[in-house]
Amino acid sequence: MLKVAVMGASGRMGKMLIEAVEAAEDCTLHVTLDKGDDVRTGLTGADVMIDFTRPEATLAHLAVCADLGVKAVVGTTGFDDAQKAEIARFAERTAIVFAPNMSVGVNVVLKLLDLAARAMNEGFDIEIIEAHHRMKVDAPSGTALQMGQVVADALGRDLKQCAVYGREGVTGVRDPSTIGFATVRGGDIIGDHTVLFAGTGERIEISHKASNRGIYAQGSLRAARFLAGQRTGLFGMNDVLGFAR
Numbered sequence: 001m002l003k004v005a006v007m008g009a010s011g012r013m014g015k016m017l018i019e020a021v022e023a024a025e026d027c028t029l030h031v032t033l034d035k036g037d038d039v040r041t042g043l044t045g046a047d048v049m050i051d052f053t054r055p056e057a058t059l060a061h062l063a064v065c066a067d068l069g070v071k072a073v074v075g076t077t078g079f080d081d082a083q084k085a086e087i088a089r090f091a092e093r094t095a096i097v098f099a100p101n102m103s104v105g106v107n108v109v110l111k112l113l114d115l116a117a118r119a120m121n122e123g124f125d126i127e128i129i130e131a132h133h134r135m136k137v138d139a140p141s142g143t144a145l146q147m148g149q150v151v152a153d154a155l156g157r158d159l160k161q162c163a164v165y166g167r168e169g170v171t172g173v174r175d176p177s178t179i180g181f182a183t184v185r186g187g188d189i190i191g192d193h194t195v196l197f198a199g200t201g202e203r204i205e206i207s208h209k210a211s212n213r214g215i216y217a218q219g220s221l222r223a224a225r226f227l228a229g230q231r232t233g234l235f236g237m238n239d240v241l242g243f244a245r
Ligand SMILES: NC(=O)C1=CN([C@@H]2O[C@H](COP(=O)(O)OP(=O)(O)OC[C@H]3O[C@@H](n4cnc5c(N)ncnc54)[C@H](OP(=O)(O)O)[C@@H]3O)[C@@H](O)[C@H]2O)C=CC1
Pocket: 007, 008, 009, 010, 011, 012, 013, 014, 034, 035, 036, 052, 053, 054, 056, 057, 074, 075, 076, 077, 078, 099, 100, 101, 102, 103, 142, 216
């Protein structure tokens, strides 16, 4: 039986995770924690922590996990490079799955994007469009950024150099070496992502549209089960799902 700690318990994902853990035959809900709770006491005795909160909270939680040897599934997005490096350091002391999107569908789309970008490596302008609910506090989404990274890697580009985040004013002709990002926020959109390969005479769109946050919770449980066989290390959903790189 996997003893699971859910962080951010009162959040949109926290509530879905609690429901999923309680319904899983091989998991038991060790503790649910929210802002202000005693994290070290709460995590003591847990096998794995699942954290969908905010970057600063997640890092504080991971420090405790590393001390206690508790594994971690991190779904939180919005980390900067320094914070991601800190996550990697924690993974030297415990096992962590860190993924901006835990759904099987998005991780299949990421594999499709690698193939598509390699095939359409010339003559196609690449734009990434994402749409989320009005309550989302970070942009672009972590998923959109990972999609951009996959495409940039496939094309041999440096995403930090080629990314264009939003456009306004007289922008001039589109630079074909760029990858554009557009962000929509509104309503109760769970999470829509489209990668557009705009060519001359044809346009290819690869999309994922989420309609229930349960897909992220179920992906998180798959990640938690995967970690049961790991002692330390930083892993992604490719590792959890057995997708060959
Ligand atoms: N990887 C994936 O598959 C997915 C990732 N996400 C990501 O998960 C994160 C959470 O999303 P969502 O559940 O919609 O957000 P919510 O705002 O609904 O939930 C966030 C939770 O974290 C808590 N929290 C915030 N700050 C702290 C803190 N400093 N210490 C402890 N707890 C804190 C909040 O508590 P309080 O309300 O009291 O502030 C709340 O319970 C986001 O980064 C989002 O992008 C979301 C869905 C899927």
